[in-house]
Amino acid sequence: MKRRRLTPLLWQFGEHPPSPARTFVLAPFGGGSAYALAEWLPRLLTEGESALALQYPGRGPRSGEPPAELLTELAAQAAREIDARTEGPLVLVGHSLGAVLSYEIAHRLEAAGRDLELLAVSAARPPDLQRLDPAAVLAMTRDDWLTELATGGNADIGESALADIVDLMIPVLRADYLLLARYAPGPRRPVACPLLATGGAEDPWVTRDHLDAWQAWTTGAFTGRLLPGGHFYYRDRTADFCRTVRDCLRPAADRVPAAGPRHGQEA
Structure with a gap:
């Protein structure tokens, strides 16, 4: 699927x-790029719909840039750019780190008056139950990162190949892990839009209880779904995952009509 850059952070697919x-x-997810979730799009999109993906700094075409340091600042930038370059209903879908980031983006877009049709969080603990500690992340050795990658299945490659490229992956992973480790959500602020929480039944880091705990983070409808697999369960269940997301969307007749081109749409 074709892609083009709208901004350094925002990439359009299709x-x-x-x-x-x-x-x-x-x-x-942590360590991922704007291309990492492209496999969803053929099954996620239908005629007349579009997709944007976030390209975090410090990887891919942005590899020469310093990584983001605060998740809330990254969310604020993403929300501004999404608001300026889209119109009509929005569906936010994030995996792991991207799920927590999507929650923060959702808050800002709702404050801007946008129509959020769904916030879908995949393989993520809610904001107040994060597992990472900054000091522990900074203390991780190369062997620790190899174990972390093997445990979560972050790279769909064999152990020998993983050992060959881990030195390239560690700086990006460390920066992304620190985004979550340093994240302080503050008092609970539920979003108003419907929320879908999905995960893998064999995920070593995110349990069914973690997924169910997301219910407290929305005042809208909540749906929890557990699919077979580990932290990257969707790789073997792409059709099931995408169907689960689409089942939570509003029928076309119930969507809020677009209000016309938005300021900054052509920027």
């Missing part, structure tokens, strides 16, 4: 600009 019918915004 042939057409963001659609007033519905725009999906994808936020990748």
Whole structure:
């Protein structure tokens, strides 16, 4: 699927600009890039819909930039750019780190008056139950990172190949882990939009209880789904995952009509 850069942070997938019918915004996992979740799109999108993905600094075409240091600042930037370059309903979908980031983006977009049709969080603990500690992340050795990658299945490659590329992956992973480790959500602030929490039944880091705990983070409808697999369960269940997301969307007749082009749409 074709992609083009709208901003350094925001990449568009597909042939057409963001659609007033519905725009999906994808936020990748720690260590991932804007391309990491592209496998969802053939099954996630239908005619007339569009997709954007976040390209975090410090990787891919942004490898020369310093990594983000605060998750809330990254969320604020993403929300501003999404608001300026889209119209109509939005569906935020994030995996792991991207799920928590999507929650923070959702808050800002709701404050801007945007129509959030769904916040879908995948393989993530809610903001107040994060497992990472900054000092522990900074103390991780190369062997620790190899164990972490092997445990979570972060790279779909064999152990020998993983050992060959881990030195390239560690700086990006460390920066992304620190985003979560240093994240302080403050008092609980539920979003108003519906929330879907999905995960893998064999995920070593995110349990069914963690997924169910997301219910307290929305005043809208809540749906929890557990699929077979580990932290990256969707790799073998892409169709099931995408169907689960689409089952939570509003019928076309119930969508809020777009209010016309938004300020900054052509920027």
